[in-house]
Amino acid sequence: MNGTGGSKTGLIPTNSVTTKEGLTVRARIDPTLSVSDVVKQLCLNLKVKGSPADYALRDEMDELVTNDNLRKKIKAKSNLKLVNSPAIEATELLDKLLMRDEKTMRLPLFSLTRKNTQEDQFATAFVNRDGVRILIEVINVSYGNTLAYALTAMQNLMELDYGWATLDDAFILKVVQILSSQNSLINVCRPATAILKRLVEADPLSVPGPGMAASSSRSPPPAPPGSVYRYGFDVVFEQMRKEWGILETVVNRLGSADTALALNSMMLINSLLAHATDSWWEYFTAKLERLNTRKAVVRLMSAHAVEDLTSCVLDFQANIARMAYRKKTTLVEPDVQSHSGALDYIWTNSKLSSQPDGEGGVLKWRQLGFDSENLSQEFGEVGVLGLDCLRHFVQSDPDFFSKVVQEQISRPPERRCPLAKASNEVVELLSEYWAIFAPGYATTPTFQPFFLNFYKVHALATNFFYRMWNESGASLGDFTRVVALVRSQVKVALRDESSREWHEVEQNFVECEYRAVRDRQMKELEAEDDLLSKVPVRNLRAKLYKESMEFVRSQRIHCLLQGAWFMNAIPTTGSARRPTRPWRFMRMDNGLKYLHYVDSPVKFPVRHGLEDLPERIDISAISEIATGNCAPPPNFSQGDLPPSSPVVASQLSFSLISAHEGSLADQIAPDQSRWADWTDGLNMLRRDSGHVASKETADFITALTEIGLKIKLLDLSGDKVEIPSGLVAGAPPTNNDFFFSDLYDPQ
Structure with missing residues (x-):
């Protein structure tokens, strides 16, 4: 059979076409025709009953022949099949699902998991014939492998950007309940987890461009009518909160022997972290911390040699870096309940009492080493991250903390180690080391188990600061010198992070002697300029980064x-x-x-x-x-x-x-x-x-940052501009009787 006739037929490859009845013919198909025209000619020449619109072409791998791939199929001499159209397939499949017989449903559900919902023509017909509602009803009454097939079919359908905007809270809660059940099979949990992840990512803020995570600081625009981008973190998390222990279950499954389940669980956690909104961000991140999610991910780093998990772990590190940056830039406000709770815990465990300062004020937080009683100002550079670190430091050994601060009170003021101030400085050093500069993309290509143990590293480094202070006989004027010692030791202790053991980090901080650290740091100073450690320069580096x-x-x-x-x-x-x-x-x-x-x-x-x-x-x-x-x-x-x-x-x-x-x-x-x-x-x-x-x-980004920094510093040094270590704001105006004058050049 010729699809075109004329003199061109000798140049056209020959394809075999098999009908539903098993009849096979050889045909030369004109690649310039549309698929619908080809099907019409085949139906006419083969005298197939019914309308050509009820038929379609597939190859031997059951891939649907479309206008986009017809030329390729002809050129490859693919064996083609004349089959029911996707619309007819969708109708027949839905009829079988409506029977509600498990044996009858299994085959069409399995077919849905294979390919059908990824074909636009089939998906459109499936959606238009109320297929989403029927599939939800199947999910609600199914269990075991049948449920796994139904959930996987829904997961496949949700890869499309249309057709599932009718999913409601009841369906989301059903998926949450399936996922939280300890009796759910692994092949059920996998698609259930993926469905929740897709719903979290279907945020109105995700519509404009691919690859851009939702920003928690903006109000989402209303979703257009019929858009699937109408869900997001708040919608999903509201249902997750109704099922006690769901987050714990997801975190526990990170340790699953089934790599695919661990992968899906990791991806769901990453999506929740990336899309968490202001209304639930603090609650959600605190919950993940209480569940020791970081520890579970650290175990993943060593427990799995499967490459598929590497990207997810790096995603998690990037999310934790963004979380740390957000905390670092969030102001500590003693009136906020979570902040006041942390401050009360720190003060209570100091076992100190407030004293009058002799100037009509109260001497309280200065006893812990702060420069003033204004906590918002004291935590100004490190924010809530600094507060969390200090609380964890106290929590790691409350008796040691109270012993240290009480011992400092007994010393002359100039000899006291400002422990709270030292804690904040260590947070700055670690933030600088791990490049917590901006809420952008994390630039490490390797695992960072020490970074995920940020609070423990902070506690070790703060204890090291205190030990260096004592061993060097430091006074308040030596604070910057001791900070330099800690900076040097941080670089040594945290080197080769992806390959060293945790006990080596502890050993570096606990056993290293002052003289050895001092000698090494002096050698480093010969090769470095202390200009780079000044706060304005560190801030400039963060901007350039x-x-x-x-x-x-x-x-x-x-x-x-x-x-x-x-x-x-x-x-x-x-x-x-x-x-x-x-x-x-x-x-x-x-x-x-x-x-x-x-x-x-x-x-x-x-x-x-x-x-x-x-x-x-x-x-x-x-x-x-x-x-x-x-x-x-x-x-x-x-x-x-x-x-x-x-x-x-x-x-x-x-x-x-x-x-x-x-x-x-x-x-x-x-x-x-x-x-x-x-x-x-x-x-x-x-x-x-x-x-x-x-x-x-990673090296490219670092090199660009350092080159930009050196160029900026050359500009300043060429003009002989003195860079201060820090800027102190003057006292605020006593009243509103002032204005800002316009600057002008009298010339």
Whole structure:
């Protein structure tokens, strides 16, 4: 059968087409026709009963033939099947679900989990025929594997940006209850967790652009009619609060032996952290702290060697860094209940009593080492993070704390160690060390277990400060000198964080002697300028650091827009399938929504735009970017990459992982630079992410920051500007009888 006729038929490949009745014919199909026209001709020539609109074409892998991929199917001489249209399939499937018979429902539900809801034509028909409501009813009455299939089908449907805006609080609560049940099967918990994560991310603030997490400081705009972006953190968390122990259950599942369940649980926690709003932020983060979530993640770092979890752990670190920055920039207000509770705990455990200061005031907090009684001012540079650190320091050993502060009271004022002030200074040092400068993207490509133990490190460093103070016989005028000693020791104790053990950190802080620290610090001073440690310079570095991150992010995304060639690889775990074509060119569209690509036996000049790239990957479906887990195909030898016979993972490889579809792409970059551009660029685009995966990008950001800082300082030093260690604000005006004059040049 000819699809076109005429003299062109000799140039058109021949495809086999099989009807529902099992009849197979050979056909030459004109690739310039639309799929609907091809189906009409097939129905006419094969004398198929019914309207051509009731039929569609699929290939041997059951992939729907569309106008976008028809040319590719013809060129590949794919074996095609004339089957029911997606609309008919949706109707038949829903009819079976309405029977409410578990055996009858299982097959159509399983079909839904495989492919159907990812096809626009099927999804549209499914939604228009009230499929979402029917699927919810199935979820409400099902259990075991049937429930797992139904939840997975709903999860697949929710990957689309339409069709599920009717999900209500009752459904969300049902999913929460399923997830919190200790009797739920692992294959039930996985999709339930993913559904909650998707609902959290369906925030009105997430509509404008991909990869941008919701900001908790803005009021969300009203969702357009029919938009699925009408949920978000508040809607989901309101239902989670109704089910006691749900967060504890999710955190406990981080230790699950099932990697996929641990992965989904980690992703849900990350989404909640990234989208938490002002109304619940403090309550939610405090709850996570009480559940020792950080400790559970630290265990994940060593318990799992699976690459799929690496990205999630780095996401969590980035979220904790943002949480620390937010706390650090939140003013301590003694009138706020949570703040006053922490302050009362600290004061009570000091076992001191307020005293008159002889000037009509009260001597209270100055007894702990603060310079004044104004706590908002004392915690001004470290905020609530400083208050939390001091409370944890007291909590770690209340008896030691009370003993120290009472001992200081017995000393002459100039010899007292200002412990509370020292605590705040240690918070500044650790913030500087771990680059808690801005609420942007965390730039570490490695695990940071010590950072996740921030409060413990703070306690160790504060105790070290106190010991150095005593061993050096310091007085109040030596405060800056002791801070310099602690800064030096922090760099030594926390080095090689991803590979050293916690007991080594403790040993560095507890056992190192004053003389050794002092000698090392003197050598460091010979190579450094103490100008860099001054507060204004540290603040300038923080500003430049944020600007550098934004610049690098833009550069990485620009690389994705340009596109690049990669080798198609095989995962080192699972089936060792050899790609049919060795090379792939990928390029992101200008809307930052899809990765368009083409596979080819050879590299060729790719034109601008997307015309040469018929296939695409939805970026929103990428949940992980796993690295170093793929190898070149066996015996592959072509182009500029060496041949390989054993399956050995390449350090330049990466995989785009979907939460429920597995790997979407397995690639090997041509060089280290291209690998860093793409892995970090894709990570920066993800809605719930913000971490950097490569050392190259992290070093690039640091280098830009330091170069910018040196240029600024050269400007100042050239003009011989004296940079103060700090600025002291004058007394406020006594009344409102003043105005700001206009500055003008009398010349």
